[in-house]
Amino acid sequence: MLTMTQVAKKILVTCALPYANGSIHLGHMLEHIQADVWVRYQRMRGHEVNFICADDAHGTPIMLKAQQLGITPEQMIGEMSQEHQTDFAGFDISYDNYHSTHSDENRELSELIYTRLKENGFIKNRTISQLYDPEKGMFLPDRFVKGTCPKCKSPDQYGDNCEVCGATYSPTELIDPKSVVSGATPVMRDSEHFFFDLPSFSEMLQAWTRSGALQEQVANKMQEWFESGLQQWDISRDAPYFGFEIPNAPGKYFYVWLDAPIGYMGSFKNLCDKRATPPASTNTGRKILRPSCITLSAKTLSTSTACSGRRCWKAATSVSRLTCSCTAT
Structure with a gap:
């Protein structure tokens, strides 16, 4: 429990997104149980914790699996989402929001981030x-x-x-x-494919990874990639593909690793739309380092400016920097 001098924190916790082409296995469940234990502990201490997750629901494997089953990808991921949520509920995982990367929120944020990157000259076209x-x-x-x-x-x-x-x-x-x-x-x-110009953010990302925001072991792993040199990242895939079509590019789709990390924001935004007071600080439980620590950080840090309203909670979140429409001063 908190003492009289301690202030309750607002904390957002996530787990790695399960892929929607198969059932939950023990490896998945171990992570979600461990996170749930930590969440319950923080709630018992008096902190306000919101626990979110989502299904990672795009990509070629899902498209091909649906074809094998003789159903649409949308039907398959819908059924898989229900199965996943039933399994988590069976283990009493206390999620406040379980969403999907195949959502209106994730489409909106993915398109917005892509558009901002393109407007700022960080999307490069080339034939491969x-x-x-x-x-x-x-x-x-x-x-x-x-x-x-x-x-x-x-x-x-x-x-x-x-x-x-x-x-x-x-x-x-x-x-x-x-x-x-x-x-x-x-x-x-x-x-023709579209590439995110990741090398342009190498200096910024190196400074961020050494700022204390990451565990030392994670920061050290990031440093290995910086030393070998960041490469432009192909964020597009050709039809047929199951995912979000890239704006003004018929037949081209966002690579699943473009919108999957943004799916955390999409689930958070979905929760924020349901609640008046969302969390202000974030603890993201994610283990796949390159897409999450490097590309997601570059995408969000480079495309957004925090809301300047002193009373606006949105100044603290990557989602809000992209979507804030408040009138706070």
Whole structure:
């Protein structure tokens, strides 16, 4: 319990978003139980805690799984969301809000962040060569291509990294690539893609990661990526794809890792729309470092300016910096 001199905190807590193409397993549940224990402890101490999460509901795996089941992606993620929430309720996980990245809030925020980045010159267009499955009529994401690692020559490795030697590479570098979807040998095709100019924020991000905002171990891992040099990040995917279509770009969709981290904001915004007084400080429980710590931080820090209203809670949150319409002074 809080003493007379202590002030109750307003805390927002999240867990990693479960992917909506399968059931909750023990690995998922362990994290959610651990977070729930911490949440309950903070509530017992007298702090105001709001506990949110959502399903990560976009991407090629979901599109293909729905095709296999003979249903639409929307139907599949709806059924999976109900199953996930039932499982969490069965373990008494005390969520205040459980949402989905396939939501109006997430679409709004994703489009807004993208538009701000584009207006500020941080979205670059260029034509790239990609592996294309001639049997399925679709471009192949890196995890849907397998072949021999170009570094250590280990067979049966995915198109983005080798699980044997740890090397990272592009799918086009694989030796003897094969489509995971059909088994066909992919062919090369050109397509225009949109890239987030992440290197422009290297200095800002390095300063932020060393500001004390992160655990030392996480900051050290970030430093490894800075030392090897940040690369422009491909945030687009070609149709067919299940996700949000990019504004003014027919047939192009936001890569799932563009809108998935923003899904935390979408779930938070959904909660804020339901409640008059949202939390003011954030503790995000997220373990996938590169998209969450690097790209999400760059996207939000570079596209927003905090509300200047002294009485506006929105000055404290990334969501609000993008959406605030208050009249506070």
